[in-house]
Amino acid sequence: xxxxxxxxxxxxxxxxxxxAIGLSVRASGCGKKVLVTRFLKTDHSGEVKVLDAIPGITxxxxxxxxxxxxxxxxxxxxxxxxxxxxLLASTLEKAVNEEYDLLVMDEIMAxxxxxxxxxxxxxxxxxxxxxxxxxxxxxxxxxxELTDLADYVSEIHKIKHPYDxxxxxxxxxxx
Numbered sequence: 279x280x281x282x283x284x285x286x287x288x289x290x291x292x293x294x295x296x297x298a299i300g301l302s303v304r305a306s307g308c309g310k311k312v313l314v315t316r317f318l319k320t321d322h323s324g325e326v327k328v329l330d331a332i333p334g335i336t337x338x339x340x341x342x343x344x345x346x347x348x349x350x351x352x353x354x355x356x357x358x359x360x361x362x363x364x365l366l367a368s369t370l371e372k373a374v375n376e377e378y379d380l381l382v383m384d385e386i387m388a389x390x391x392x393x394x395x396x397x398x399x400x401x402x403x404x405x406x407x408x409x410x411x412x413x414x415x416x417x418x419x420x421x422x423e424l425t426d427l428a429d430y431v432s433e434i435h436k437i438k439h440p441y442d443x444x445x446x447x448x449x450x451x452x453x
Contacts, residue, residue: 282410283413284415284427284429285412285415285431286420286428286430286432287415287434288434289433289436290418290435291437292436292452298416299329302314302380302382305334305379311334311336311378313336313369313378313382314382314384315383315384316337318362318385318388318389319385320340322453323453324450324453344357344358355394362394366383366395366400367399374407374408374411379410383413383415383416386417387415387416387417387419388418391417397421
């Protein structure tokens with residue numbers, strides 16, 4: 279069996295999720311079974327509908343939305359922590375029990391950094407994961423502990439972005 283690796287796509291630039299989705303499509307095209315779980319994102323993003331139609335790719339549905347973390351009340355943060363911790367636990371269980379080849383945890387860094395999930399749970403899973411399970415983690419500011427565990431760390435650095443000039447996210451481009 280070939281060694282499986284841990285990938286991190288991080289940084290302040292656009293393209294972290296895009297890179298993870300591209301790898302998911304490539305893996306599926308080669309007959310691999312892919313599980314994509316998105317944290318802090320709704321199912322309204324353009325790639326969800328297409329990914330759901332690709333054989334071999336399963337996208338975990340986002341059943342709750344809490345909005346931007348900085349706008350959440352303390353009560354909403356508590357609810358979000360319960361929800362995302364349960365989502366993480368069910369994702370990790372599903373990845374193992376249903377024998378996926380690739381697991382993508384989109385924006386996992388954010389939920390770790392905001393304290394909405396316990397990063398130690400993620401680290402322990404990465405260390406103890408099945409030998410054949412490739413894992414992709416996305417988001418800004420990964421911890422040193424996560425980057426030390428990773429085989430690939432790709433930082434996507436923003437040089438220029440239309441948002442800086444007041445252009446809001448556009449459907450089909452940024453979401």
